[in-house]
Amino acid sequence: MLAMSEIALKDALVTLKESGVRITPQRHAILEFLISSESHPTADEIYKALEHDFPNMSVATVYNNLRVFRNAGLVKELTYGDSSSRFDFVTHDHYHIICDQCGTIVDFHHPGLEEVEHLASHVTGFKVNSHRLEVYGTCPKCANNAAAN
Numbered sequence: 459m460l461a462m463s464e465i466a467l468k469d470a471l472v473t474l475k476e477s478g479v480r481i482t483p484q485r486h487a488i489l490e491f492l493i494s495s496e497s498h499p500t501a502d503e504i505y506k507a508l509e510h511d512f513p514n515m516s517v518a519t520v521y522n523n524l525r526v527f528r529n530a531g532l533v534k535e536l537t538y539g540d541s542s543s544r545f546d547f548v549t550h551d552h553y554h555i556i557c558d559q560c561g562t563i564v565d566f567h568h569p570g571l572e573e574v575e576h577l578a579s580h581v582t583g584f585k586v587n588s589h590r591l592e593v594y595g596t597c598p599k600c601a602n603n604a605a606a607n
């Protein structure tokens with residue numbers, strides 16, 4: 459049996475192929491890293507994780523590839539506040555809780571916010587495409603650090 463992440467990678471490669479995107483070893487590695495990583499990495503973090511395997515790759519290359527994935531609908535670019543963009547592999551709709559101290563983003567699931575979309579559409583006459591919800595707080599690690607000091 460294939461692990462979920464292997465299935466996700468296979469599907470992603472099919473999607474890229476269908477949108478006419480050439481699958482280079484770098485693109486393959488970036489996708490694989492994004493799927494296995496649950497930390498919503500920045501382009502810089504992806505670069506640092508892969509630079510050993512791809513000495514000729516630059517942060518700009520990573521960024522360009524992430525843009526290609528985003529345009530193919532595989533990856534979401536998360537911009538919160540003024541920190542650098544973080545990237546999330548799009549598997550299903552989920553929400554984010556963000557640490558005010560260190561910027562860590564953690565996924566969580568909550569059903570039923572489609573009701574909010576329906577209500578918004580109903581009262582404004584808009585055709586709703588999407589919504590965005592972020593929850594902010596202090597992550598357990600930062601809370602521990604604060605308690606220790």
Ligand SMILES: [Zn+2]
Nearest residue numbers: 557560597600
């Ligand atoms: Zn934190």
Ligand SMILES: [Zn+2]
Nearest residue numbers: 546552554565
């Ligand atoms: Zn996420």
